[in-house]
Every structure is written in structure tokens, then in C-alpha cells.
Amino acid sequence: MESIVKVEHLSHKYSVQWAVRDISFDIPRKGIYGLLGSNGAGKSTVMNILCGVLKQTEGYVSVNGVDNRKDVIGLKKFIGFLPQKPPLYNDLTVEEYLIYSAALRLMPDDELQKAVDEVLVLCQIEHFRKRLVKNLSGGYQQRVGIAQAIIHKPELVVLDEPTNGLDPNQILEIRNLIKGIAQERTVILSTHILSEVQAICDHILMIEQGKLVFSGTVEAFDNYIVPNTIFLSLANAPATEVLEQIEGVTGIEELGGSNFRVHFTEAQSVMNRLVEESAANHWRMTEIRLERSSLDTIFAELSRKSSDK
Structure with missing residues (x-):
């Protein structure tokens, strides 16, 4: 299957310390891929490089065939990103915020309202379009964060700890939303919570101490150690x-x-x-x-x- 993400011999150094060292992987189109690792393992560095926030020290990274070093703006057109803390403006209504988010993605003015209406329905927050973001529950704020990440219909969606801090019912709702999104695009889900990966992901990329230590299906990961x-x-x-x-x-x-x-x-x-x-x-x-x-x-x-x- 054609890959949407290609990473070859990726390394990145902060000052004198390597955060990521010689990582290579491909991610096919569609499906949910778990980027798994403990805190400080190098997940955020990989995500930031993929999303065009950082430029790597060494190696090659492309999304949809676009080299992140040669055309970072072109790269970002194909990517939607939800940081661990959603970048929300609390004093805007949900609709105002999403219009603003779409405009930031340089969408044409005549397409903004249609794009907003579509993600409101997809994320099941249409009935909150006139409500201030600060008056939403944590689960619905997370939905708004996901909506801004997909409003420009990116082919790759990167989600950083999307269920962090939510109650069990909210977690189930966000999982179902992510599964729906993944039917038409590729989702990379970064987390340190193992049960989250098992519940939602198709494949796992595990990073530890800056190295890729596992790449494969969830089933292969679960069976990695022979039962004893x-x-x-x-x-x-x-x-x-x-x-x-x-x-x-x-x-x-x-x-x-x-x-x-x-x-x-x-x-x-x-x-x-x-x-x-x-x-x-x-x-x-x-x-x-x-x-x-x-x-x-x-x-x-x-x-x-x-x-x-």
C-alpha cells in the first residue's frame, strides 16, 4: 500500500543530546497508528518534525510526497494536528473559533462556512455552535480541538494524548470519533497509555530512549513475549x-x-x-x-x- 508518511534515518539533537536517533518507518494511507513511548522517549520530537514545527538534524521526512525541509507550508496543507492541550480560544463561540481555524489554514473565504458546518456534524457538536468554548465540558472541548485539526480535510491527522484527562464515557466517545475519522484518512495517535493503543490502534510504533524499538500490529505487540x-x-x-x-x-x-x-x-x-x-x-x-x-x-x-x- 502507498505510504503517506516516509521517515528515513531520522535523528534530532537538542544542544548536545540526541532526542531521536536513526529512526525509519513508513505509514500507509488510512488506519490508526499508535506512537507509543514513555514520557521523554522522543514521541513529541517525532510529532513536531512530522508536523513541520521542527527541522530534523539528520534524515529524510515526507508527508504525501512533500519533503519537510523543502516545502514546510506545502507539508502542513496535508496535516491536521491536535496538541496535548487543545489550542482553544475560550472567549469565542465554537463556530467563531472554527471559522478562525479554517482561515488560518488559508482556506478560501467562500469555503469556510461549509467546512465549519461539516466538522460540526462530524464531531457531533453542531448544537454547540453558538456556545462559548469556555462553557463546554472537557470532552466537548476535545471534540472542538479535533474539529480544528480536520477542518481543512487533511490526509494525515496527528493527535497527542487525545483522551488525556477525560472520564470513561468521554474517552469512549472520543475513541469512536477517531475511528470514524480514520475511515477516510490516516491518524497518528501519540500516547504513553498502553490500554489506549490496544483499544483503538491498528499498528504500533514504539519509541524508547530515542530509538524505534517496535513496529508492527497491535496483535504482534501483544504477543511479543511468549506466555509463561x-x-x-x-x-x-x-x-x-x-x-x-x-x-x-x-x-x-x-x-x-x-x-x-x-x-x-x-x-x-x-x-x-x-x-x-x-x-x-x-x-x-x-x-x-x-x-x-x-x-x-x-x-x-x-x-x-x-x-x-
């Missing part, structure tokens, strides 16, 4: 010492009630033995499954591998 525990539920469970004596079991954790976490040397053989022993000893097994590593565990493992290089 089994969840086991036995209605008539024996003592843990009995379970520990089963060949291939290296440890047992009691999880309360009839539930256990089994550590093993080889998954399938241990699961087969647990099933056989349960049937033979009437332990009444009600559930057995491999436990997938948590996203936090994977994040920590990738970060560790990056620091070891």
Missing part, C-alpha cells in the same frame, strides 16, 4: 504442593478461591498433564488457559532491550 503462565481453576483443588509435583510445573501461585497461576517449562505438555491429573483425581477443572503477557510487561521488556543495546 497458565490460569487454572479447579472446583475441588488439591494442596498447592500436589500441583507443584506435576512434571513441567515450576511454580504455583494461589489467586484465591479455586484459581491458580501455574508457571511451566513447556506449555502444551503441562496443560495436557494438568487435564489428565484433574480427570484422574476428580479435581473438577472448570477452566484452563494460557495467560497472555500484559501490555505493561511487554512495554517494560521492550524498554529494557532498548537500554541494553
